[in-house]
Amino acid sequence: GAVVSQHPSRVICKSGTSVKIECRSLDFQATTMFWYRQFPKKSLMLMATSNEGSKATYEQGVEKDKFLINHASLTLSTLTVTSAHPEDSSFYICSARHWTGQMMNTEAFFGQGTRLTVV
Amino acid sequence: AQSVTQLDSQVPVFEEAPVELRCNYSSSVSVYLFWYVQYPNQGLQLLLKYLSGSTLVKGINGFEAEFNKSQTSFHLRKPSVHISDTAEYFCAVTYTGGFKTIFGAGTRLFVKA
Numbered sequence: 360g361a362v363v364s365q366h367p368s369r370v371i372c373k374s375g376t377s378v379k380i381e382c383r384s385l386d387f388q389a390t391t392m393f394w395y396r397q398f399p400k401k402s403l404m405l406m407a408t409s410n411e412g413s414k415a416t417y418e419q420g421v422e423k424d425k426f427l428i429n430h431a432s433l434t435l436s437t438l439t440v441t442s443a444h445p446e447d448s449s450f451y452i453c454s455a456r457h458w459t460g461q462m463m464n465t466e467a468f469f470g471q472g473t474r475l476t477v478v
Numbered sequence: 479a480q481s482v483t484q485l486d487s488q489v490p491v492f493e494e495a496p497v498e499l500r501c502n503y504s505s506s507v508s509v510y511l512f513w514y515v516q517y518p519n520q521g522l523q524l525l526l527k528y529l530s531g532s533t534l535v536k537g538i539n540g541f542e543a544e545f546n547k548s549q550t551s552f553h554l555r556k557p558s559v560h561i562s563d564t565a566e567y568f569c570a571v572t573y574t575g576g577f578k579t580i581f582g583a584g585t586r587l588f589v590k591a
Contacts, residue, residue: 365521391577393578393579395581400584400586401583401584402568402581402582402583402584403522403568403581405578405579405580408578450519452521452522454579456577466512466524466527467572467579469514469521469522470521471520471521472519472520472521474519
């Protein structure tokens with residue numbers, strides 16, 4: 360299957376700083392990428408949908424100014440957690456889909472996740 | 479509203495016993511259904527998926543699932559589990575209208591020796 364690479368896998372940052380997480384599709388062009396947040400022992404909550412070349416669509420309750428998403432190319436989307444606070448500590452996972460012919464691929468491919476700890 | 483319900487938060491089972499993890503979703507005209515496994519501090523690995531066709535789907539590691547449209551269910555089964563199957567399992571649904579994937583709350587499978 361297609362490979363999605365997420366970097367870094369772990370990051371620790373100080374409260375008040377910003378952290379950028381990268382999500383790359385390595386062997387396909389990802390027209391759409393999704394960002395999820397997972398709290399300990401909880402499910403994945405969709406934060407936003409990112410389409411290449413356009414603004415991200417955020418889910419209800421997600422602060423767009425806090426979680427900046429950029430999808431500047433067909434292989435890279437970034438999530439920046441701005442002015443991070445301890446409550447932003449979480450596991451963040453991206454996924455990517457691509458067009459195959461005339462329809463979007465039915466399967467989303469997931470990155471390995473980023474464990475963010477804000478101290 | 480679109481939703482996915484995994485009825486059991488935890489399922490303890492002895493090694494070599496059969497297991498079923500249950501999943502129900504809110505009704506919709508057309509859906510794609512998935513089961514993923516997640517090991518600690520890792521991303522998601524696709525176990526199997528239902529897109530169309532045969533309602534019985536076979537996946538990796540000996541898992542299978544059956545799509546039941548009338549009951550809007552997609553239960554995951556394995557006839558004989560191993561210690562290594564201990565992990566978190568997520569049922570996911572993609573509603574073809576929007577292509578967003580929604581996850582259930584997860585089921586922790588704990589296989590005991």
